[in-house]
Amino acid sequence: MYSTLHIGLHHFLIVSILLVAAGVATILTKRNAIGILIGVELILNAAAVNAVAFNRFVWSEPAAAVKLDGQMFAVFIIVLAAAEAAVALAIFLNFYNNFASIDVDKAHELRG
Amino acid sequence: MLTLAEMTSDQQAIRDLLAVATLLPLFSSLLVIFIGKKMMGHFAGWFATGVMVASFICSLLALLRWMGTGQTEPIVWLIPWIPVPGTAAGWLYLGLLADSLTVALMVMVTLIATLVHLYSVGYMHGDKRYELFFAYLSLFTFSMLGIVTANGLMQLFVFWELVGLTSYLLIGFWFEKRGPQLACKKAFVMNRVGDAGFLIGFGILFQRLGAAVLLPAVEGGMFERIKTLLEADGHSFTNPPLWLTVAGIGLFFGAIGKSAQFPLHTWLPDAMEGPTPVSSIVHSATMVAAGVYLTARIYPILTPGAHLFVSTIGLITLVMAACMALVMTDIKRVLAYSTLSQLGYMILGLGTGAYAFAVFHLIAHAFFKCCLFQCAGSVIHAAHHQQDMRYYGGLWRKMPLTAACYAVCMLAIAGASIPFTMIGISGFYSKDGIIAGAINYGEALGGWAHLFFWGPTIVAYLTCFYMARSFALTFLGQPRDRHLYDHAHEAPWTMVVPQIVLAAMAVLAAPLFWPGWLNLVVGSEPAIGWMQPAQAIDESHGMHAAHAYLLQGFAWILAIGAGILMYRPGMKYGAKVAAIPGINLLYTWAHNKFYFDALYDILTVNISKAVAVLAGAIDKYIVDGIVNGAGWATRIAGDAIGLFDDKVVDGIVNGAAVAAQSSGQMLRTTQSGRIRLYVLLLFASAAAATLIVITVALH
Numbered sequence: 001m002y003s004t005l006h007i008g009l010h011h012f013l014i015v016s017i018l019l020v021a022a023g024v025a026t027i028l029t030k031r032n033a034i035g036i037l038i039g040v041e042l043i044l045n046a047a048a049v050n051a052v053a054f055n056r057f058v059w060s061e062p063a064a065a066v067k068l069d070g071q072m073f074a075v076f077i078i079v080l081a082a083a084e085a086a087v088a089l090a091i092f093l094n095f096y097n098n099f100a101s102i103d104v105d106k107a108h109e110l111r112g
Numbered sequence: 113m114l115t116l117a118e119m120t121s122d123q124q125a126i127r128d129l130l131a132v133a134t135l136l137p138l139f140s141s142l143l144v145i146f147i148g149k150k151m152m153g154h155f156a157g158w159f160a161t162g163v164m165v166a167s168f169i170c171s172l173l174a175l176l177r178w179m180g181t182g183q184t185e186p187i188v189w190l191i192p193w194i195p196v197p198g199t200a201a202g203w204l205y206l207g208l209l210a211d212s213l214t215v216a217l218m219v220m221v222t223l224i225a226t227l228v229h230l231y232s233v234g235y236m237h238g239d240k241r242y243e244l245f246f247a248y249l250s251l252f253t254f255s256m257l258g259i260v261t262a263n264g265l266m267q268l269f270v271f272w273e274l275v276g277l278t279s280y281l282l283i284g285f286w287f288e289k290r291g292p293q294l295a296c297k298k299a300f301v302m303n304r305v306g307d308a309g310f311l312i313g314f315g316i317l318f319q320r321l322g323a324a325v326l327l328p329a330v331e332g333g334m335f336e337r338i339k340t341l342l343e344a345d346g347h348s349f350t351n352p353p354l355w356l357t358v359a360g361i362g363l364f365f366g367a368i369g370k371s372a373q374f375p376l377h378t379w380l381p382d383a384m385e386g387p388t389p390v391s392s393i394v395h396s397a398t399m400v401a402a403g404v405y406l407t408a409r410i411y412p413i414l415t416p417g418a419h420l421f422v423s424t425i426g427l428i429t430l431v432m433a434a435c436m437a438l439v440m441t442d443i444k445r446v447l448a449y450s451t452l453s454q455l456g457y458m459i460l461g462l463g464t465g466a467y468a469f470a471v472f473h474l475i476a477h478a479f480f481k482c483c484l485f486q487c488a489g490s491v492i493h494a495a496h497h498q499q500d501m502r503y504y505g506g507l508w509r510k511m512p513l514t515a516a517c518y519a520v521c522m523l524a525i526a527g528a529s530i531p532f533t534m535i536g537i538s539g540f541y542s543k544d545g546i547i548a549g550a551i552n553y554g555e556a557l558g559g560w561a562h563l564f565f566w567g568p569t570i571v572a573y574l575t576c577f578y579m580a581r582s583f584a585l586t587f588l589g590q591p592r593d594r595h596l597y598d599h600a601h602e603a604p605w606t607m608v609v610p611q612i613v614l615a616a617m618a619v620l621a622a623p624l625f626w627p628g629w630l631n632l633v634v635g636s637e638p639a640i641g642w643m644q645p646a647q648a649i650d651e652s653h654g655m656h657a658a659h660a661y662l663l664q665g666f667a668w669i670l671a672i673g674a675g676i677l678m679y680r681p682g683m684k685y686g687a688k689v690a691a692i693p694g695i696n697l698l699y700t701w702a703h704n705k706f707y708f709d710a711l712y713d714i715l716t717v718n719i720s721k722a723v724a725v726l727a728g729a730i731d732k733y734i735v736d737g738i739v740n741g742a743g744w745a746t747r748i749a750g751d752a753i754g755l756f757d758d759k760v761v762d763g764i765v766n767g768a769a770v771a772a773q774s775s776g777q778m779l780r781t782t783q784s785g786r787i788r789l790y791v792l793l794l795f796a797s798a799a800a801a802t803l804i805v806i807t808v809a810l811h
Contacts, residue, residue, distance in 0.1 A: 027791050036787075108785030 012053030019046035033092045033102040037085060044081045048074040122181045126174045127189050130210050133170035133218060134257040136163050137225070141250035148243030157233040160246040164229045164253065168222035171215075178215045186211035188263060188328050196326065209263035209328050213408060213471060217260045217401070220475045223617070224397035224482050225253040227610035231486050232389040234606030235493065245285060249393070252278040256398035260405060263328045265314055265363075268409070272310070272366065272402065276303045279399050283386035295385035302379040306369015313362025316355055335412050352415035360418035363410050364425075371403025371455050374429040378708050381448040388489030391444060395451040396482035404458045404474050411467055423463030423553065427567045430456025434574040435702045438581070439690070441683075442499045443488045446582045450525065451481055453575065457546050457568060464564060466549025473542030476621045480521040480539065483614035487518040490603035490611065491586060495596050501585040502683055503596055508587040510600040513608050515587040517615040522583050524618040526576040526668040538621040543572060573671045580675025581686075589680045 019042050026039030055070020096102050119127070140163035148156040187210040192203040229249060236245050255278055258271030284296030317325045317334075320341065327333040338356070339349075347353050367373070372380035380400070384391055394400065407414075407422065414422065433452030440446045454477050461470030492499055494511060508515035527543040529536025550565040557564075591597035602608065678685045690699040701707070782793070 024791070024795050028788055031788075104787050107787065111783060111785030 009053060009057040012049060012057075016046040016049045016053070019043070019049065031103050031105050033088075033095070033104055036104060037088050037092075040084070040088075041081055044077055044084075048077045051077070119187065122177060123183070123187045126177050126183070126210060126215070127187050127208060129170045129174040129177070130214070130218060130261055131189075131208055133167045133174065133222060134208075134254065134261050136167040136170070137250040137254035137257065139163065141247045141254060144243055144247040144250065148247060152243060154237075154242070156243040156246050157229070157236070160250050161226065161229040161233060163250070164222065164226040167253075167257075168219070168226045171218040171222045174210075175215050175219045178210075178212065184212070186328075188333070190263065190328070204266060204326050205263060205328070206267065207263040207328075208261045210261065213405075214260050216471070216475065217405060218257065220478050221253065221256055221260060221397045221401070224478055224614075225249075225256075225393065227613055228389050228393045228397075228482065228486075231392070231489070231607050231610040232387075234604045235389050235489055236387065237604075241285070245282075245387070248278055248281050248285070249389070252282060252393065252398055256402060259402050264326050264334065265317075265329055266326055268329075268406070269307075269310065269314070272370070272406075273307070275370070275399055275402055276300060276307070279303075279383075279394060282390040282394070283383045285387055285390065286385075289385075292385040295379075295382040299379040299383050302372075302376045303369045306366050306376055309362045309365020309368070311362075313359045313365070316359040316362060320355060320359075329409055338413055349413075349415065352417070356413065357415045357417040360410065360414045361421050364407060364414075364418065364422055367403035367407045367459070368425060369403070370406070371400045371459065372452055373403070373425050373455065373459055374432060375708070377429060377433070377452055378705070378712065380452055381445050381705070384442075384444040384448055388444070388485060388492060391448070392482045392485030392489065395448065395485055396478035400451065400455055401474055401478060404455065404462070404470070407459060407462045408467065408471055408474075411462060419463050419465070420557075421463075423460055423550075423564055426456045426458070426460030426463050427564055428456075429453070430460060430571050431567050432706060434571045434578065435698070436705055437578045438574060439699055439702045441501050441585075443491065443501050443504075443582060443586060444485070444499055446501075446578060447481070447484050447488055450484075450575070450578065451477075453571060454481065454525070457543060457571075460564070460568060461542075461546035461549055464546075464549040464553035466546045469542050469545025469549060473539075473546060476524070476538035476542050476618065479614050479621055480524040480618035483517055483521045483611055483618060484525070486607065486611045486614065487514045487521070490514045490607050491600075493603055493607070494600040496599065498593070498596055501582060503593040504586045505589045505592040505682065506587070506597060507591075507600055510597070511587075511602045513602060514611060517611040518583060518587065520615040521618050522579045522672070523668070525579055526672060527572065528668045537619050539618075543568075547572070573667055576668045576671030577675040580672040581679045584676045584679040585682070588676065589682060592682055 023039045023042030023046065026042060027036050030036050030039065051070040051073035053070070055067065055073075059067055092102050095107060099106055140160045144152065144156050144160055152159060187208075189208040190203075190205040191207045193206040194204040196204055229246065232245065232249060236242055239245060252275070255271045255274035259268055259275065262268035262271055280296045280300045283299050284292045286292045287296070314325070317338075321334065321337050324337040325334060327337065329335065342348055342352065342356070345353065347356075369376045380395075383394060386394070430453045433449045433456060437446050437449035437453060440449060454473070458470045458473050458477070461467070461473060490511065491504070491507060491514065494507075495504065498504075524537050524539045527536060527540040529540040547565060547568050550568055554562045554564040678689075690696055704710070782789075
């Protein structure tokens with residue numbers, strides 16, 4: 001009964017995994033703070049994709065068509081990401097003022 | 113309890129005068145000690161002398177008042193001082209006792225002390241501790257006055273010890289030199305031996321009488337208690353219990369120490385190491401007089417046995433010291449042994465009952481012996497501190513006044529008189545009286561006790577002889593040391609004046625004092641005790657007998673003549689006599705002081721040294737061994753504990769620290785401060801956790 005164009009939950013999850021992997025890879029490889037912030041945005045968006053996908057596929061009852069829990073989560077995540085970006089950029093600005101750079105490898109003063 | 117009548121105004125006046133006279137020297141001594149060096153300088157000597165003059169005037173006024181108003185009863189002034197619980201008497205009294213003995217001695221002591229102070233102004237001139245000398249001298253005088261006015265044996269003993277201390281300070285005044293150091297130590301230790309006897313006697317009396325022993329030592333005071341006690345026990349002074357004899361001898365032992373009687377006499381000649389003014393006052397008015405005074409004070413309670421003991425000691429001392437005086441060549445030593453001999457006379461006099469004569473001899477002797485010492489001091493001063501008479505000779509041409517004073521005092525000590533009469537100068541009365549007492553005593557006891565008058569009679573000749581010897585060697589003949597003779601000169605007036613006054617007193621003491629003397633002292637001679645005044649001396653019989661033994665007054669002419677003839681040319685005849693077999697043995701003995709010093713060295717000094725060595729060895733090997741062993745054991749235990757501490761306890765603590773440190777070191781590598789590493793770890797661990805959960809869930 002599966003057609004080749006049928007898109008199920010697994011596809012969404014795979015997209016989300018790819019997004020998380022890309023975000024983590026971005027965070028691990030970038031030394032630029034802005035790049036790391038972008039990586040964080042990718043991970044947050046993977047979570048938002050998950051939330052919407054699970055909302056669509058987990059409720060099998062027809063009545064569930066009006067339930068928007070996943071979408072609500074996605075919206076919250078976007079708001080959260082915006083707030084987080086504002087805080088992070090403020091930190092970066094201070095960091096830049098002190099070190100004349102935004103290379104995170106230079107921020108190792110908390111080394112044990 | 114001692115009952116005292118209300119004092120009359122005369123008695124109060126005498127009491128106050130004596131108290132002031134006693135305290136004045138203390139005042140000057142303290143003042144000179146504290147401000148003498150800084151503010152007085154040379155004036156300190158004159159100040160001390162002036163205060164002594166004031167003290168003398170007070171004493172003289174007291175004597176005149178005493179004799180003028182015909183006092184006989186002792187004046188007792190009691191100030192309750194320390195309560196003695198549990199007795200009726202109740203108090204240790206501080207205060208003053210004045211009877212005729214006190215009054216007479218006060219005048220003598222203050223007069224001589226005044227003259228010695230004056231003499232010291234000249235003699236000690238230029239000494240670096242000039243002021244201190246006067247402070248000590250005044251304190252010395254004060255302590256003697258304290259003894260004389262002490263109202264009981266306890267107070268007497270306090271001043272007794274003060275005399276001992278100040279004599280120590282004065283004899284050792286030139287303590288930079290070895291001789292005075294040893295001499296003052298010897299004087300002090302010898303006196304302690306005597307004081308031990310005093311304390312034993314005092315202790316016996318205390319045990320018997322209780323606190324009554326603290327009462328004044330007069331009739332009506334302590335002596336009355338003893339009498340009552342004896343009567344209660346069925347005893348009397350003629351039939352005394354043993355304890356009273358022992359107590360009397362014990363107290364007399366104090367006098368043996370202070371008055372340098374045999375066997376504690378060896379300190380007095382050594383005390384010559386002190387400055388000559390000290391010798392002159394020690395040998396006359398203060399220290400040696402204290403012993404005789406004590407014997408006179410306790411005279412009433414001396415039992416027949418104690419009297420015999422006292423007489424024997426006096427006899428031995430006077431004979432032995434005269435022999436030593438015969439052979440000495442040091443002028444001060446001759447005089448020192450002469451003092452010993454004369455003190456022997458006094459003690460013999462007190463022992464045999466010639467109380468008044470013994471006390472009079474004490475006073476007369478004080479004048480002439482003080483003068484003799486001052487003359488000797490002047491000679492030594494002039495002779496550049498050469499004290500050996502063999503280097504003198506012919507000095508009368510250079511020092512006529514000193515020679516004259518010496519001659520007068522020589523006659524006084526010799527007891528010169530006009531032959532076939534009873535007229536003479538001071539020594540004549542007193543010595544004849546003492547010999548008279550000895551004759552009576554010897555006849556009363558019989559047998560060997562006849563020695564008691566043969567001894568002093570023969571020594572009376574010897575006294576004349578050795579005094580003539582010293583006079584002839586020093587002042588007569590030809591100079592034997594030209595250099596010394598050429599530099600000799602008469603002493604300054606501060607030294608000559610006291611000599612003249614003392615020589616005058618030696619002559620005048622008899623006519624001034626004698627008529628009143630017998631009234632003064634004999635009149636108030638102690639009425640209790642074994643020897644009643646009447647039986648003590650049968651005056652006319654004894655005096656005439658004594659006079660007979662002394663060849664009716666010719667003795668002194670013969671003996672002095674012999675001495676002068678023999679020694680005027682120097683020592684050559686003396687040396688020949690000393691070489692005669694038999695005499696040479698005696699000569700060697702006497703010259704070596706009868707080996708008393710050697711004997712004491714062997715008996716006491718060496719034994720105490722041996723004991724000290726033994727005690728030292730015990731200390732070193734046994735006590736130190738125990739202590740060192742304990743120390744060693746402690747150290748070993750300490751080492752073991754230290755090792756345990758180091759290795760085990762510290763090991764645990766350090767091990768914990770090392771573990772914490774290395775784990776911390778290990779863990780800190782993760783805390784690199786690099787944010788990307790943290791993220792890697794975060795995700796790696798999240799991934800690992802997920803894998804584990806999935807794996808577990810699948811199985």
